[in-house]
Amino acid sequence: MTTDVERARERVIDALARSADIYGLKQSYGRLYGTLYFAEEPLSLDELAEQSGYAKSTVSTAMSTLRRFHLVRRLSMPGEGKRAFFEAERDLWRVSREFLAQEVSREVNVMVEALGEAEAVLEGADGERAARDLERVRQLKRTYEHADRLVSALSRVPLDRLTDAVERFTPE
Amino acid sequence: MTTDVERARERVIDALARSADIYGLKQSYGRLYGTLYFAEEPLSLDELAEQSGYAKSTVSTAMSTLRRFHLVRRLSMPGEGKRAFFEAERDLWRVSREFLAQEVSREVNVMVEALGEAEAVLEGADGERAARDLERVRQLKRTYEHADRLVSALSRVPLDRLTDAVERFTPE
């Protein structure tokens, strides 16, 4: 029997699958996150496999990825032997902050480093082309340095305060 | 002959390919963007294919994707017949803003809509489970509504002012 309540859930879970896809995760992972998001209590691998229809191995790897992105927490309960339980992180702003602080920040640093090295080389070179390249490298570097500051600030602000702050600084 | 200047360029282009990958674009697209970023003047499809080593068809589809993300502009020059030229958008904050305003905003709206519908259904349902689901749907909806405001504000602020604003609102 499929109730309205279940359909409502499914509707949201579909949207989560879609979002996962947009942000570069597998749709199945979005679905699994959704399943956990609505779960009454943390679920074991078997329960998740059962409820979602995916193989246990699929669920297992999904959990490890979702955990990397702080979308899911893994719990070991006392008296439950080796069995693990999984719980959705329901604060998505927290998830975003972690992502900014880890993934984006790392990416930005790699970029800044590459740009720094290129800048050093180009400062020592001459010719019109080197000069033009240097200018462009510096422009990119400025942007990335700003991005770095921004990311590290963002990852320390609660969502509501952030929204207020940004809106206050927005023209009209 | 491979000069230091060329190696410096390559270093940066590699980093751009890597970033493209992280953000869900093909590495080849990152490379092509990099090639355009450093190009002295806009390049034609043939020149890009030549310089990058990719087939012209690949470059063509790459350009249409990069254009969707506002990473590349397409120019038709007078007296050049059908030949098109491509130029990198070098202001990456502008690119990000466009992305927020279009892709993210759309995704957020889809989500808010799904959540709204689910909320409506759940408000009309009873039972413990419906009540719990309703609570969770509302939490998610609050976050997404904040995100919506945030995104639309962000896409109107220049990067330097934004950084300042956020840093000012950051504790310690």
Place this chain on the structure above:
DNA sequence: CAGAATATTCGGTATATGCCGAATATGCTC
């Protein structure tokens, strides 16, 4: 520390993706 319960990893298969070259479509110029 043996055994049972569970998690994780591995190998395989079906499907999707990246890229190519050839075929087709499009838009200038005269």
Place this chain on the structure above:
DNA sequence: GAGCATATTCGGCATATACCGAATATTCTG
């Protein structure tokens, strides 16, 4: 609007990915 130069689309091949079930590894309990 014919002919030509160029862009875009299409079909195919090779590689990568998603998911599965079986095999292996891990961790708790007695």
